Amino acid sequence: MKTRNSIIPHDYRPGRERFLAEVLDGLRKPQKELPSKYFYDERGADLFERICSLEEYYIPRTEASIMQANIAVMVELIGPRVLLIEYGCGDCKKVRFLLDHLHDPVAFVPIDISRGQLERVAQELASDYTTLEVLPLCADYTSSFEVPHPERGFSRKVVYFPGSTIGNFDPIPARQFLERIAGVLGPEGALLIGVDLKKDVTLLHSAYNDSQCVTAAFNLNLLERINREFNCDFQIDSFRHYALYNPKENRVEMHLVSQRQQTVHLGNAAIHFARGESIWTESSYKYNPDEFQQMAVTSGLRVERVWTDAREWFSVQYLVAADELTQTR
Ligand code: AVJ
DSSP: OBBBBOOOOOEEOOHHHHHHHHHHHTTTSSSEEEOOGGGSSSHHHHHHHHHTOSSSHHHHHHHHHHHHHHHHHHHHHHHHHHHEESSTTOHHHHHHHHHSSSSHHHHHHHHSSSSSHHHHHHHHHHHTTSSSSOOOEETTTSSOOOOOOOOOOSOOOEEEETTGGGGGGOHHHHHHHHHHHHHTTTTTOOEEEEBOOOOOOOHHHHHHOTTHHHHHHHHHHHHHHHHEEEOOOOGGGGEEEEEEETTTTTTTEEEESSSSOOOEETTTTTEETTTTOEEEEEEEBBHOOOOHHHHTTTEEEEEEEEEEOOOEEEEEEEEEETTTTTTTO
């Protein structure tokens, strides 16, 4: 996979047909929905980076402060010569901090659905970390793929899953996803995961309704992407970004609300929208530490350490394989 000048990712991306099928499937439900993983085309990945530098979007800086305050202990727990795997690495900025502190990491497997960005960042990492084998993998990480084998031997696998992306999964898929990670890790591996915590709803509201409307643009880009890729005719101006915290379900929901009655054409399908009807595009679940711990335990993992910031807005958690005796179902 490695050539002199470029690193070509293994590609397990969902194809166009799969994307179209999922879009049609979602738009035919009584509550219309679209999968949030499709936000991240080139433009979406860019917009997400802009969200991450917004004052209102507290997640990146809160998580970074937790990482900085506790990196010594984390690195101690993780140990030397690991195979590090990141699910949804994006621009790979976060993992650099970890790579800078780990003891002689053997290899890094960045996994992302956005191929262009993945190629660029894998290249940059390989030239900045000369002893690190970089093995990029382009995939929807909820599907199955094989973790590539590094040339050098490694002590254990460590999955890094920052940013509370776990929050995008509904409770049952979240549990299944953690179970899958446990399978990838094996008995010796560990998971370092960012988990967003429950907090004042006004903070959540402004984080997902930023004053510069970058989140709105990010949400609307999903329709623009569908227009671009399938020659579809969504009238972008007639949809509005709407985000709310649903306290009963413990999640922020993002929607795109049709401002008028309209029909959209996609392939041979005609999709009708009533005025005020919404497409549900994303959920972002918020957990209490004990709720997350509960879910982890039923997935074959055990929370070994939890680090939070002083305001307890966010947590970084270190999970290992649960010994079978303590695992409850
Ligand atoms: C990357 C999934 C963690 O849910 O907070 C940011 C995505 N959506 N603003 C989140 C997102 C709206 C983000 N995650």
